[in-house]
Amino acid sequence: MTAMDTLVSPCKRRGFVFQSSEIYGGTGSCWDYGPLGVELKQNIKRVWWRDFVQERPDMVGLDASILMHATVWKASGHVDNFSDPMVDCRECKRRFRADQIDETPWLHFCPATKGNKFTIPAGEACQHCGVRRTLCPECGKGELTAPRQFNLMFKTFMGPVEEDAAVTYLRPETAQGIFVNFDNVLQSMRLKLPFGVAQIGKAFRNEITPGNFIFRSREFEQMEIEYFVNPHDRVDGRPADEALHDQWIEACRAWFTRYGLTPDNLQLHEHARDELAHYAKRTVDIMYRFPMGWSELMGIANRTDFDLKQHAKFSGKSLTYFDEERKEHIVPYVIEPSAGVDRALLAFLLDAYREEEVRGEKRVVLHFHHELAPVKVAVLPLLKKRPEIVATAHELRTRLARRWTAVYDDTAAIGRLYRRQDEVGTPYCVTVDVKTVGDREKGEAGDQRVTIRERDSMEQIRVPLADLETVFTRLLGDAAWTDVAAAYPRAEG
Ligand code: ATP
Numbered sequence: 001m002t003a004m005d006t007l008v009s010p011c012k013r014r015g016f017v018f019q020s021s022e023i024y025g026g027t028g029s030c031w032d033y034g035p036l037g038v039e040l041k042q043n044i045k046r047v048w049w050r051d052f053v054q055e056r057p058d059m060v061g062l063d064a065s066i067l068m069h070a071t072v073w074k075a076s077g078h079v080d081n082f083s084d085p086m087v088d089c090r091e092c093k094r095r096f097r098a099d100q101i102d103e104t105p106w107l108h109f110c111p112a113t114k115g116n117k118f119t120i121p122a123g124e125a126c127q128h129c130g131v132r133r134t135l136c137p138e139c140g141k142g143e144l145t146a147p148r149q150f151n152l153m154f155k156t157f158m159g160p161v162e163e164d165a166a167v168t169y170l171r172p173e174t175a176q177g178i179f180v181n182f183d184n185v186l187q188s189m190r191l192k193l194p195f196g197v198a199q200i201g202k203a204f205r206n207e208i209t210p211g212n213f214i215f216r217s218r219e220f221e222q223m224e225i226e227y228f229v230n231p232h233d234r235v236d237g238r239p240a241d242e243a244l245h246d247q248w249i250e251a252c253r254a255w256f257t258r259y260g261l262t263p264d265n266l267q268l269h270e271h272a273r274d275e276l277a278h279y280a281k282r283t284v285d286i287m288y289r290f291p292m293g294w295s296e297l298m299g300i301a302n303r304t305d306f307d308l309k310q311h312a313k314f315s316g317k318s319l320t321y322f323d324e325e326r327k328e329h330i331v332p333y334v335i336e337p338s339a340g341v342d343r344a345l346l347a348f349l350l351d352a353y354r355e356e357e358v359r360g361e362k363r364v365v366l367h368f369h370h371e372l373a374p375v376k377v378a379v380l381p382l383l384k385k386r387p388e389i390v391a392t393a394h395e396l397r398t399r400l401a402r403r404w405t406a407v408y409d410d411t412a413a414i415g416r417l418y419r420r421q422d423e424v425g426t427p428y429c430v431t432v433d434v435k436t437v438g439d440r441e442k443g444e445a446g447d448q449r450v451t452i453r454e455r456d457s458m459e460q461i462r463v464p465l466a467d468l469e470t471v472f473t474r475l476l477g478d479a480a481w482t483d484v485a486a487a488y489p490r491a492e493g
Contacts, residue, residue, distance in 0.1 A: 002353045004213055004291045010364070011349070014424050016040065016374075017214060029210035029218040031342070036424055039374035039405060041221075044259075044344055045200050047371050048223050051255060052198060059196045059225070060189055064177025066202060067158060070168045075314035076176050076307065078169070081278065083149040086208045091142025097208045098147035106133045107140060152205045154218075170204035175336060177201075178226040179307040182319050193321055193332055194244060196227035200341070212292050214342040221341035228332040230323060231305070241281070241333040245302045248337050249284050252300060256286065256344070260369040261351050265289040269296070279306035281333075288347045297347055298339035305331040348372055352425060358458070366425030367456060370476055375426045376404040377472065380417045382433035384410040388440070392465075393432040396450070400430075400468065404476060422455055428475065429453045430468070451491045454481050460491040 011017040015034035019026040033041055053059045073079050085098035102123040109115045112129035125132045136142040154170040157163075171177065178185075178197045185197055200223045210216045227248065235243035249268065257263050271283040283301040287294045308319040308331050320329040352366040370376065377400050381393040393408060400406040407426075409417055414431065421429050431451040438446030452471070453460045459481070463471055474484050 001289065001291060002350045007349060007353060008213055010423065011037070011213075016349070016424075027218075029207065031214050031217055036374040037345075040348070040368075040372060041341060041345055043372045043374070044341060044348065045221075045223065047259065048255070048339075049198070049200065052196075052225060052251075056196075058194060059198055060185060060191070062178055062181060062185065062197050062199045063201065064174070064181060064199060066171050066204075067156075067168055068171060068176065068180070070158075071314050072176050072180060072311075073153065073169050075310040076179075077278065077310070078153055078172060079151070082153055082172060083151045084208055085147035086150040087144045087147050089136035089139060089142035089144060092136060092139040094136060094138050095150075095208050096137065096144075100209060101133055101137065101144070104137050106135065106137060108134075150206075150208060152207065154204045154206050171202075172205050173203050173338070174199045174201045174222045174224045175226060175338065176307070178224070179311055179319075179334075180315075182228070182308060182311075183317070186321065193228055193230045193233070193323075194240065196225050198223070198225045200224075212290070212295075214346050215290060215292075215295065217342065220343075222338060223341055223344075224336065224338045227335040227337070228321070229335060230321070230330060231333040232323070232326065232330065241302055241304075241335065245282060245284075245300065245335045248335050249286075249300050252298060252337050252339070253286055256288075256297070256347070258369075259348065259372055260367070261288065261347055265347075265351060266297075267294065269294075277301070279303050288343075290347070290350070297343050298337065300335065300337045303334045303336050305333055307334065308332065363419065363422060365422045365455065368425035368427070370427045373425045373427050374405065375407050375421070375424060376428065376476055377406040378417070378421045378426050378429045379406060379408050380414060380429055380431050381410050382414055382431055386434065386437070388437040388446075389432050389434070392437055396430065396432065396465070396468070400472065403469065404472060418453065425455070427455050428472070429455075436465070454485070457481065459485060461485045461488040462491045463488050 014036060016037035018032045018034050020030035020032050021027055053061050086095050087098050087101060088095050105122050106120050108118050108120050108126050110118055110126050110128050118126065120126055134144060136144060153172050155167055156170060157166040158168045159166050178199055201221065202219060203222050204219050207216055207218055210218055227244065229241045229244055231239060231241050233240035253266060256266060265288055267287050269285040269287050276283055281302040281304050283299055285296045285299045288297040312319040319331065321332050323330050348368065352368045354365050354367060356363045356365060379393045379397040381389045383389055390410065397406050397408040418429055433451065436446050436448065436450055438444040448465050449462045450465060451460050452463050471484060475481065
């Protein structure tokens, strides 16, 4: 398992993730995606949208605004319920989530044993006096306050006047934008149940304890689907909402493995009755084996008709669907697959990261699925002193960049350039050398072929320049390297 620390520094060094406002000391709770991070993130969102929206006849998309009418958050229950219990240290003033405070061992001066000092394991109470942690886990000196509820929504004001009537919130989830547009989408697209509406966008939560790199931050992105179902329908002999809930859980798990997560690093967590949110009939989380332990990657909830009914009640508008067959108006149930883009990106990075030994040397590789890789092809000149080689390489990059993310690099010797591309997960390098362009002074014509090197096997083949679009269409599509490579001569490594 890749440790988080192993990843944080190369992520910065290689332009994936930077700490927000770093030159001012950073915020610690927000992150910026660098030149390669933004490509990776866009690729994740693009394939998710293609697989779950574009390719499915029962799905449409939406892009709702982040600022919404304040009543949305009263109706959804966020104003009253979207809070975590928190405790404060009276000494250093740090704030912790009460339910996470027991996650580290603690030092205790036990009054029942005349002030003897004990280190008590995480989550346990003192065996002698029965007390649970009372001192701050950070400074170790301050007493902790009793738990208080802390609302996680960021409050702000809409318009020029800072008054109570103008209070609104940055959305803490994208889902509500879909519920309040239910009727707009239904009417404009003439949809029949079951159908889903997908949205990708930013969400904000004033988390008490952000951390674990990009796992938990205060500004993050979600990819959410609200899949509306007629609860009176039956699928496979079961109520439609239950059967389709199971189908979505499987589809989401399969999606993560399709793009590279090791199946053994994923498991399902079924919410127990006392863990379920007040609106949920059933919730299953897909957990990933993150370095800090199994943690939620995404959740798939059956939210019943709770949200549509709440918004109908608070807005006074009917949010129903007319069931032609039964000639009745119904309020659909909703299945909600909700994934965090940043958590998905972190899991893909962790799973792709390997340190390997090649001929006695360490090689760091990100074994990204080619659809996720930030750069698809790197074009490298073998000798940067030869103008024909450099010019051909630049031309080639321009040609390939019309279809795929392609970069040019000549800032080191070829071995070093290959390693650099391995480290950022580029699946293919194309090298232009003397044989490609020939030697005009000596009257030697080039063979107009370049070397393609594949990242995982490090195998190399010699391919005519004219074939490159066809070859990369196959390689960056569904074709296997071995099948494509079989048609071309091997090049020396
Ligand atoms: P957690 O229990 O980790 O706080 P949650 O159950 O509150 O998460 P949901 O409300 O179900 O999360 O949100 C759906 C998804 O959004 C999560 O599975 C996660 O991928 C992502 N997500 C939620 N909060 C954050 C955050 N603070 N930072 C990054 N991603 C987040």
